[in-house]
Amino acid sequence: MATDREDARWPKRLYEQGEEPDPRFTLANERTFLAWIRTALALMAGGVGVEALNAVTGQPNPLRTALAVVLLLAGVLCSATAFTRWMATERALRRGRPLPAPRLAPVLGYGLGVIGVAACVLLFVTGI
Amino acid sequence: MAERPDGPWDPGLQVERTTLAWLRTVLAFVVGLLMLLRLLGHESVVAAVGCAVITLPLGLLAGWLVWRRYRSSDQRLRERVPLPGGGLPAAVTVLSVLAGCSGLFYVLVY
Numbered sequence: 001m002a003t004d005r006e007d008a009r010w011p012k013r014l015y016e017q018g019e020e021p022d023p024r025f026t027l028a029n030e031r032t033f034l035a036w037i038r039t040a041l042a043l044m045a046g047g048v049g050v051e052a053l054n055a056v057t058g059q060p061n062p063l064r065t066a067l068a069v070v071l072l073l074a075g076v077l078c079s080a081t082a083f084t085r086w087m088a089t090e091r092a093l094r095r096g097r098p099l100p101a102p103r104l105a106p107v108l109g110y111g112l113g114v115i116g117v118a119a120c121v122l123l124f125v126t127g128i
Numbered sequence: 129m130a131e132r133p134d135g136p137w138d139p140g141l142q143v144e145r146t147t148l149a150w151l152r153t154v155l156a157f158v159v160g161l162l163m164l165l166r167l168l169g170h171e172s173v174v175a176a177v178g179c180a181v182i183t184l185p186l187g188l189l190a191g192w193l194v195w196r197r198y199r200s201s202d203q204r205l206r207e208r209v210p211l212p213g214g215g216l217p218a219a220v221t222v223l224s225v226l227a228g229c230s231g232l233f234y235v236l237v238y
Contacts, residue, residue: 009213020210027142027201033217034149037224041156044231045163051235052167065235072231079224086217 014087018094029089036082039108040075047071050119063122067115074111078104143205147198153220154194158187160227167234 009015051068054060081104088100161183169176193216200212 009210010215010218011213015210015213023205023211024140024142026211027146030217031146031149034146034153034220037220038153038156040224041153041160041227044228045160048160048163048167048231048234055167055170068235069232072228072235075231076225076228079221079228082224083214083218083221087214090214 011087014091014094017091018096021090021093025093026090029086029093032089033082033086036085037079040078040082043071043075043078047075057126059126061122061126063118063125067118067122070115074108078108143198143201146201147194150194150197151191154187154190157190157223157227158184161187164230164234171238 047068047070050064050071054064085100085102085104091097092099165176165180165183168179197212197216204211
């Protein structure tokens with residue numbers, strides 16, 4: 001029964017290697033993946049919200065559109081890497097190797113700082 | 129079926145916390161969807177209602193899938209067999225990328 005379920009799991013090439021880790025680590029990895037997805041969704045919501053201001057104010061501002069595009073692209077990047085990172089972490093857990101470094105985290109941290117400053121500048125320039 | 133132990137299988141309530149993380153994610157999707165539908169409603173009410181009829185049941189489906197994953201994880205841990213695989217995470221990733229693309233469509237094309 002166990003082998004049936006093991007064979008059915010996807011992606012196969014992930015589950016072929018190494019040994020089954022402590023289920024708590026697998027579940028923690030899943031929660032981290034979901035946290036990244038929610039971060040991606042928040043970035044996207046921010047992007048759409050910034051763009052919606054263009055419609056509300058009736059004064060389209062290219063800077064606002066640029067900010068919206070940056071936020072949305074960051075969201076897409078975040079969601080795409082969330083899954084590859086989930087897989088890399090699961091692989092490391094199965095092989096008993098160290099976990100992969102969160103490469104996107106510093107980029108996102110500093111990037112969001114820059115975006116915050118840009119949003120403040122935009123606020124002072126447009127008043128909205 | 130393995131006998132039910134007294135209390136949770138581990139004091140950390142891992143499966144429950146993971147299920148709650150899934151539910152928060154589904155909720156974030158639904159809220160984002162409502163926001164997009166509201167914006168679409170400004171352009172065309174018919175299109176917004178049409179999209180709502182198609183997409184909002186997906187929220188219910190997602191809730192059901194999360195519930196099923198919870199049951200399955202709990203059962204597998206009690207039977208000491210491996211946890212479910214990466215199918216649902218992959219599906220969520222695809223949906224999230226699609227959501228970002230529809231946001232980009234709204235910003236760049238509209």
